[in-house]
Amino acid sequence: MRRRGVLRAGAAGLLGLGVQSIFPAWAHSGSHGLRAELPTLTGQDIRLRIAHDMFKVGGRAGHAITINGVLPAPLIRLREGQNVRLHVENALDEDTSIHWHGLILPFHMDGVPGISFPGIKPGTTFTYEFPVKQSGTYWYHSHSGLQEQIGHYGPLVIDPAGAEPAPYDREHVIVLSDWTFLHPHQVMVKLKQKGGYFNRQKQTLLDGTMTAAERANWGRMRMDPADIADVNGSTYSFLINGHGPAENWTGLFRPGERVRLRFINASAMTIFNIRIPGLPMTVVQADGQHVRPVETDEFQISVAETYDVIVTPTADQAFALIAETIDRSGMARATLAPRLGMVAPVPALRPRPTLSMRDMGMGGMDMGGGGTCAPEHAAMGHCTPGQPAAAMQHSMRDKASVPASVDVGVGVDMIAPMPVDRTGDRPLGLEKEPHRVLTYHDLAPLVPFHDTRPPARSVDIHLTGNMERFMWSLDGRKMNEGAEPIRFERNERVRVNLINNSMMNHPIHIHGHFFELVTGQAHGHPVKHTVNVMPGGKASFDLTADAPGDWAFHCHLLYHMHAGMMNVVKVRPLDDGGAA
Known part of the structure; x- marks a missing residue:
């Protein structure tokens, strides 16, 4: 439905019609999820039109950017081994682009303006053409400005x-996203003008989650233990397939069927914790790569990650699909049911978690005086030997031990003194849940990674920022402001160590490659294209730089990337022998 049609429907009071009509068929509530019924874009020639539109959720309408007039964008379905041409028409009054997230393709088809191609000018059509070398669940989105925030994404x-290694009877694509009626540039201005602008869950005197000593220590460090998500439910509506919680998107099933749920986190800024109360989930794929089936009751999906799970509901009842935000400021909610109109109880939001010393890169150090100053902490100047830990003189801005590779300036307000590998940690707020919670350590590849060579060298990359000023960078250098490209020799095997010197999660994504996430588990390392690096922690991956060209490397929190947390990976030589 075009813009005038949506506005007409709204004026007539046909809210349900106005909302439904802008959804693609696969995203309609009441979807049977049978492959034959899902109208998709498929074949060797696919046409996409990017245009301005209107979108309604929660009874309000706002400006959106849609593809083929729908939000989320159409489901594109391809087959491994085929060739595809995607003709993208730009009907906007600004440049645009499409990045094919997680796809292995020639770098000039990757869709990142200024890195791999010049972008798509208004009124022009660009044709992406490449062979399809893989299978799995992926997604596509704009890499131009902040367009992704207002609807420019699809499965x-x-x-x-x-x-198919994990057979199933029916499937549902579950696209998670966050929507705000603020223009994304307004969001950016507010983030820059005031630290924690959207945080309405700050600590209070009546908050019983911390002792007085802990609260005093946080105050001395000028850190906010409730600063978990930069943008949250104070402005966001959280969507499943374009539907807000009250609109209750519903996917149907027959009891006893194996139902595949393809989760895609297409959010700009929101990390979700996923659970279906009363229904275990078996994870069979992560970031499009098959994993050994592992059963869990809850998992976290960071921005830009995908997870495929199989559920087998045997009862003739409805189940609530809950996607709770990491800071508990809201949730996306849907229903799985045998019949349309059935609903399941929706649990209340769980209590808001708070950050700890571990989230500041200080290991297990005690904020509240429960222990004494350990020698290793004393050697770093964080406390006095033999004194209670509460007497620690924390200064996260003490940069005496900063690695030479990090450019310390106004854009770096914290250096994690003792970052540790946190890939096996339960996510924030899920540490004490009685049920099973997935971690990266639970993921094992179904097929071992193709390159078994040990890394020939290692590269440290520090994730840096100033949370109060909303400045984000890699190694203290913003993209296009002095950041030297990351250079790899073609086909070299490299271990990349991501060191998070901030109190924020950072989902780090590399274009054009998959990597082995180093977990140290005997069952092998999962293969991914995006890894969430927990606050104050480290994550390492082994990369085979087998894709020549220039590739984007960045935090996938949209406003972090926009603020400068991005760089270029150059893999040389090129196929044509060029070395520039």
Whole structure:
């Protein structure tokens, strides 16, 4: 439905019609999820039109950017081994682009303006053309400005050329996203003008989650233990397939069926914790790559990650699908049911978690005086030997031990003194849940990574920022402001160590490559294209730089990337022998 149609429907009071009409067929509530019924874009030639539109949620309408007039964008379904041409028409009054997230393709088809191609000018059409070399669940989105925030994203599913390792009877694509009626540039201005602008869950005197000593220590460090999400439920509506919580998107099933749920976190800024109370989930794929089936009751999906799970509901009842935000400021909610109109109880939001010393890169150090100053902490100047830990003289701005590779300036307000590998940690707020919670350590590849060589060298990359001024960078250098490209020799094997010197989660994504996430588990390392690096922690991955060209490397929190947390990975030589 075009803009005038949406406005007409709203004027007539047909809210339900106005909302439904802008959804693609696969995202309609009451979807059977049977592959034959899902109108998709498929074949060798696919046409996409990017244009301004209107979108309604929660009884309000706002400006959106849609693809083929719908939000989320159409489901593109391809098959491993085929060739595809995607003709993208730009009907906007500004440049645009499409990045094919997680796809292995020539770098000039990757869709990042200024890095791999010049972008798509208004009134022009650009044709992406590449062979499809993989299978799995992926997605596509704009890499131009902040367009992704206002609707420029959609799902992409690639069926395997051979047998499906995790067979299923029906499937539902679950696209998670966050929506605000503020223009994204207004959001950015507010983030820059005042630290914690959107945080309405700050600590109070009556908050019983901390002792007085802990509260005093946080105050001395000028850190906010409730600063978990930069943008949250104070402005966001959280969507599943374009539907807000009250609109209750519903996916149907027959009891006893194996139902595949393809989760895609297409949010700009929101990390979700996913659970279906009363229904275990078996994870079979992560970031489009098959994993050994592992059953869990809850998992966290960071921005830009995808997870495929199989559920087998045997009872003739409805189940609530809950996507709770990491800071508990809201949730997206949907229903799985045998029949349309059935609902399940929706649990209340759980209590808001708070950050700890571990989230500040200080290991297990005690904020409240429960222990004494350890020698290793004393050697770093954080406390006095033999004195209670509460007497620690924390200064996260003490940069005496900063690595030489980090450019320390106004854009770096914190250096984690003792970052540790946190890939096996339960996510924030889920540490004490009685049920099973997935961690990266639970993921094992179904097929080992193709390159078994040990890394020939290692590279440290520090994730840096100034939370109060909303400045974000890699190694203290913002993109296009003195950041030297990251250079890899073609086909070299490199260990990349991501060191998070901030109290924020950072989902780090590399274009054009998959990597082995180093977990140290005997069952092998999961293969991914995005890894969430927990606050004050480290994550390492082994990369085979086998894709020549220039590739984006960045935090996938949209406003972090926009603020400068991005760089270019250059893999040389090129296929044509060029070395520039």
